[in-house]
Amino acid sequence: MPSSESPEIAPDVNNWNSWKTDEIFIWSSHIPRITEGERVTAWQDAVLRAGERHDILRIVANDWGYHRVRDGSIFDWIAAHGDVIESYGTFPTGFLLGRFASYTPASRIAFATADGRTEGWFTDVAELAQAAGLPPHGWIHPPIAIEPSYWDHDDSFTVSISTATDIWFPHNYKGHRTGPQPIDNRIVSAWNAPRLNAFLTEVHTACQALGGTWEWTRTPPGFYEVDHQGLVQIY
Numbered sequence: 001m002p003s004s005e006s007p008e009i010a011p012d013v014n015n016w017n018s019w020k021t022d023e024i025f026i027w028s029s030h031i032p033r034i035t036e037g038e039r040v041t042a043w044q045d046a047v048l049r050a051g052e053r054h055d056i057l058r059i060v061a062n063d064w065g066y067h068r069v070r071d072g073s074i075f076d077w078i079a080a081h082g083d084v085i086e087s088y089g090t091f092p093t094g095f096l097l098g099r100f101a102s103y104t105p106a107s108r109i110a111f112a113t114a115d116g117r118t119e120g121w122f123t124d125v126a127e128l129a130q131a132a133g134l135p136p137h138g139w140i141h142p143p144i145a146i147e148p149s150y151w152d153h154d155d156s157f158t159v160s161i162s163t164a165t166d167i168w169f170p171h172n173y174k175g176h177r178t179g180p181q182p183i184d185n186r187i188v189s190a191w192n193a194p195r196l197n198a199f200l201t202e203v204h205t206a207c208q209a210l211g212g213t214w215e216w217t218r219t220p221p222g223f224y225e226v227d228h229q230g231l232v233q234i235y
Contacts, residue, residue, distance in 0.1 A: 015184055018125035019164050021164065024224075025162070025166070027215070027230055028213075030157075032210070033090070045075050045078075051199060052075070053198075054199040055107065056144055060121075060123065085099070097146060100145065105144065106123045107143040125141055143163060159203075161203060169223075189232065189234065194234060
């Protein structure tokens with residue numbers, strides 16, 4: 001929930017949206033088949049630590065009884081109790097991230113208020129939009145999701161990092177608003193995008209260590225601007 005109570009909203013600055021899809025923008029890495037389970041486990045540990053470090057992807061609960069308030073960080077819990085997460089396919093025991101429906105991620109998000117800004121931890125973008133006084137068009141999707149899937153015939157896997165909100169980007173589609181587009185979200189983007197970029201950089205490095213590629217959604221000029229590495233442009 002937001003860190004301040006009942007803030008007065010500044011909608012002319014909150015030029016972002018929540019959406020009904022969790023794939024408005026995707027960063028992805030195709031990773032060749034890895035036969036050593038410990039390398040995949042080390043990759044997961046690097047991603048989880050990056051998510052915690054930058055407040056972008058924090059696991060707050062899972063279906064095996066983990067609760068962050070009680071149990072501390074997810075990577076410490078996995079180190080102690082990961083054997084309860086059984087292997088499946090070619091994913092090793094203790095590999096949580098491939099079971100997206102079995103855990104709850106949260107992100108720390110800042111948005112504009114009449115007296116400046118407020119921040120909070122959010123597990124879905126509809127709640128985020130409501131807190132910021134915007135129409136909650138989004139469904140129950142987390143602000144940032146990461147999903148590695150063994151969908152390829154050769155047991156390689158593709159890691160997808162997706163978002164259901166454009167709060168990160170400096171210029172966005174108008175969504176429910178009237179008038180011209182793109183709309184200017186540079187203020188709110190600057191509060192959130194640096195942490196997202198730091199997280200993406202660490203995930204990219206972890207994927208490269210496994211021989212992975214690095215790609216991202218291509219968008220029309222002037223919308224959802226990213227640089228040559230797929231990092232959000234900050235103005």
